[in-house]
Structure formats: structure tokens, C-alpha cells
Amino acid sequence: MAPLDPDYAFATGISTFADVYPGLNEPLPRIYVEFRPQGIGLDISFPALLDTGGHYCILSQEAAEAAEGLLTTDLGRITLQTARGRIHGSLYLIRIEIFAEIGEDLDLEIVALVTSDWQGPSIIGYSGALDRFRFAVDPQNNRFFFACFR
Amino acid sequence: MDSHRATTPVHAKAPDGTAVATRAPGSARKASSTVADTTPTDVLEKIRSQLGEGRYRDAQNLAREAAARFPEHPEVALMNSALNKWTAKTRPATGVDRDGERVWMRQELPESLHGKVVALVGREVIAAADTLTELGQQLRSMELSKRPLVFRVA
Numbered sequence: 001m002a003p004l005d006p007d008y009a010f011a012t013g014i015s016t017f018a019d020v021y022p023g024l025n026e027p028l029p030r031i032y033v034e035f036r037p038q039g040i041g042l043d044i045s046f047p048a049l050l051d052t053g054g055h056y057c058i059l060s061q062e063a064a065e066a067a068e069g070l071l072t073t074d075l076g077r078i079t080l081q082t083a084r085g086r087i088h089g090s091l092y093l094i095r096i097e098i099f100a101e102i103g104e105d106l107d108l109e110i111v112a113l114v115t116s117d118w119q120g121p122s123i124i125g126y127s128g129a130l131d132r133f134r135f136a137v138d139p140q141n142n143r144f145f146f147a148c149f150r
Numbered sequence: 151m152d153s154h155r156a157t158t159p160v161h162a163k164a165p166d167g168t169a170v171a172t173r174a175p176g177s178a179r180k181a182s183s184t185v186a187d188t189t190p191t192d193v194l195e196k197i198r199s200q201l202g203e204g205r206y207r208d209a210q211n212l213a214r215e216a217a218a219r220f221p222e223h224p225e226v227a228l229m230n231s232a233l234n235k236w237t238a239k240t241r242p243a244t245g246v247d248r249d250g251e252r253v254w255m256r257q258e259l260p261e262s263l264h265g266k267v268v269a270l271v272g273r274e275v276i277a278a279a280d281t282l283t284e285l286g287q288q289l290r291s292m293e294l295s296k297r298p299l300v301f302r303v304a
Contacts, residue, residue, distance in 0.1 A: 015245050022255045023264055023304030034245065034299065042286050044269065044300045055204050062267055062282045062302055075232050076194065078202040091201065093232045099245035109236040121301065127206035132236050142252075148238040 010134065011145035013100030018047060019142060021121050031137060033124065033144050037067035038095040038107060045099060046122055050137075050144070054125030055080060056091070057112040063122045064114045070094060071114060080113065089115025098133075098146060106146055108132055185215050190223040197229055210234055244297075250274075251299050259303060269298035 019029035032047040037059070046063045059067065073093035080087045091113055098106040111128030124130060135146040185193050193216045200209040210233045217230035250272030267285045269277040276298060277288040289298065 012240055013243060013245075016248055016252070018248070018252050018255050020255050021304060022259055022268075022301065034248070042289060043294070044289065044298050047299065047301050055206070060302065062300060065282045073228065073232065075229060076198045078198050080202050081204065091198075091232075093228075100243040101245040101247060103243055104240035105242070105244055106238065106240055108238045111232055120304075127204070128233065133238060148240060 010136065010147065011103065012147040013098070013103040013106055013145070015099055015101050015144045015146075017050070017137070017142050017144045021047065021049070024121075029139075031144070032121070033098060035096050035098050035122070035124070037063060037070055038097050039070050040066040042066065048122035048124045049120075050130070050135075051123050051125050052130060054123050055082070055113075056123075056125045056127055057096070057110050057129040058087075058089075058118050058123040058125065059112050059114050060122040061116070061119065067094060067114075075111065078113070080115075087113070087115050087117040089113045089117060100146075106133060106148065108148075184212060185219040190216070190220045190226050193220075194225055194229060197233075206233075246296050248299065263303045265303065267300065267302045269300050271296050271298050 015034060017034075018032040020026065021030065021032055031050040033050050034045045035048050036045045044066070046060060046066075048057075048060075048063075064071075071090075071092045071094065075091040075093065077088065077090050080089070091111055093109060094112050095107060095109050096112075098108065100106070110124075110132060133146055133148055135144065137144055184196075188196075193212065197209045197212050197216070200206075200212065213226070213230040213233045216226045220226045251270050254270060254273045254275075263275070263278060266278045266280065267282050268275045269285055269289055271294070276292065276294075277285050279285040279288060282300070285300065
């Protein structure tokens with residue numbers, strides 16, 4: 001491993017994450033970052049649960065509806081085994097935008113699962129999503145740091 | 151951009167001109183034999199099965215090898231590209247301060263909002279509807295000073 005380089009910028013974008021999702025009453029804080037599928041017709045964004053233990057990105061029903069016309073790269077149907085049971089859906093290659101308050105937004109191509117079996121918020125899971133960019137969190141200040149690989 | 155290690159199979163031409171991945175004697179790898187005697191349809195099905203089982207790395211490797219074995223097959227090429235290559239770029243920040251939204255999200259919510267799709271700007275719900283389509287219609291008629299955060303209240 002190379003020594004720490006003082007000129008090396010780990011992150012090029014910083015945002016603030018929400019630690020609750022309205023109405024869920026989760027017992028522990030979670031990390032909800034702000035994103036949207038690129039190219040949707042409305043200037044809106046969605047919260048997505050950052051889940052390093054989760055498979056793939058799973059779009060909420062609303063994010064999937066917003067992205068409907070953009071779901072052209074179909075990778076096929078899969079049955080995903082999750083802790084909450086089996087989810088049937090289709091994998092798509094889509095572009096998402098992750099918004100920064102400081103620095104630079106990130107525009108990233110990811111693999112996302114679209115399924116009517118999932119009624120919760122969007123999830124940004126590890127494979128095909130979180131493994132495609134560098135990120136870190138500051139849990140004391142609810143900061144989310146991110147950057148492209150270089 | 152591809153940050154993953156690429157496999158480097160030795161390529162040869164089959165009698166029909168099809169490119170096939172081969173390896174020198176003694177260097178055969180288990181994964182290569184996985185695609186040697188199969189069809190594109192079968193290998194795509196296997197990749198999807200691995201994806202469903204959460205075996206993403208295996209699926210990536212199989213897609214890479216399948217692409218070398220079936221270089222002319224568009225679905226195989228697409229799968230390999232989707233799993234092993236991606237683009238990422240940056241642009242000046244367009245994110246907005248969400249302090250107000252976070253305060254709102256923490257509060258006890260009125261029963262009337264549960265199950266609704268809402269658009270939140272600061273501490274104010276500027277639109278609420280049963281579907282995103284209805285919400286979008288409301289938002290299009292508004293002059294917005296800030297990008298709304300949209301979600302269905304659980």
C-alpha cells in the first residue's frame with residue numbers, strides 16, 4: 001500500500017445524509033443518500049438506503065416509475081434471495097446521479113433491480129453499485145463522501 | 151473504466167471462424183471449462199442464477215469468460231459490459247442543503263400522509279399524491295426554488 005499522499009483527494013463530492021426514513025420508525029440510524037435515475041423528466045430526487053450488506057441497487061416503486069422510459073438495457077429476470085425472502089425482478093443497467101452539496105456530483109452507471117416485490121425505499125447495495133465508486137461516511141456529522149475511482 | 155482484474159485468455163479461431171478462448175496445457179482453469187461446452191443461452195441463464203444467489207464475483211468472471219468464448223453474441227457482450235465495465239463521471243455540485251428536510255423527516259407524521267408520495271422542500275410538503283404520476287402533475291404546475299425530495303411515506 002502506498003503511503004498517504006497529502007495531495008490525494010479521497011472524495012470529490014460531499015453530501016449530508018438523512019438517518020431516518022419517514023414513517024419507518026427504524027430503531028437504529030441508517031444512511032439515506034440522495035439520488036435520482038439520470039434522464040427522468042422531473043427535477044426531483046429520491047432518498048436511497050446505503051446498504052453495504054445488500055445486493056445490487058433496488059429501485060423504489062417511485063424511482064422505478066420515474067425511470068420507466070430509461071430501462072432499456074435489460075439484463076434479464078432474476079430471483080434474488082434476501083433476508084426477507086425471495087424477490088423476483090429484472091436487472092437493468094441504468095445511470096444514476098448522486099448529488100453533492102460540496103464539490104462534484106457523481107454520475108454513475110450501475111446495475112439495478114426493478115421489482116414489484118419491493119415496497120420499501122430505494123437501496124444502493126454493494127454489487128454493481130457501491131463497488132463502483134469510492135465512498136466513506138462521517139457518522140458524527142452525517143456526511144457522505146464520494147468520488148470516482150481514478 | 152474497469153477497476154477489476156481482467157482475465158486474459160489465449161484466443162484462437164475455430165474452423166468455422168468463431169473465436170474461442172483456449173489456454174496452454176496445464177494452465178486450464180476451472181472457470182474456462184465452464185463456458186467451453188455450453189451455449190450462450192445456457193451461460194446467460196447460469197450468470198443470472200449466480201446473480202440471484204448473490205454470487206456477483208462469480209457472475210462477473212463467468213460473463214467475462216463467456217464474452218471471450220462468444221464474442222459475437224450481443225446479449226453475452228451486454229452482460230459482460232454491464233457487470234465488468236462502467237462509466238462514471240463528475241460535474242459541479244448541484245446538491246442542495248437539506249437541513250430543513252432532515253428536521254421534517256424526524257418528526258411524528260400526520261396519519262394522513264402515511265402511504266402518500268410526497269414532495270418535500272425544506273420543512274414543507276409542497277405536494278402529496280397517491281402516485282408519482284399525480285405528484286408529477288402537481289409539481290409541473292409549480293415554480294420550484296429548490297429540487298424537491300420525493301418519497302412514499304411508510
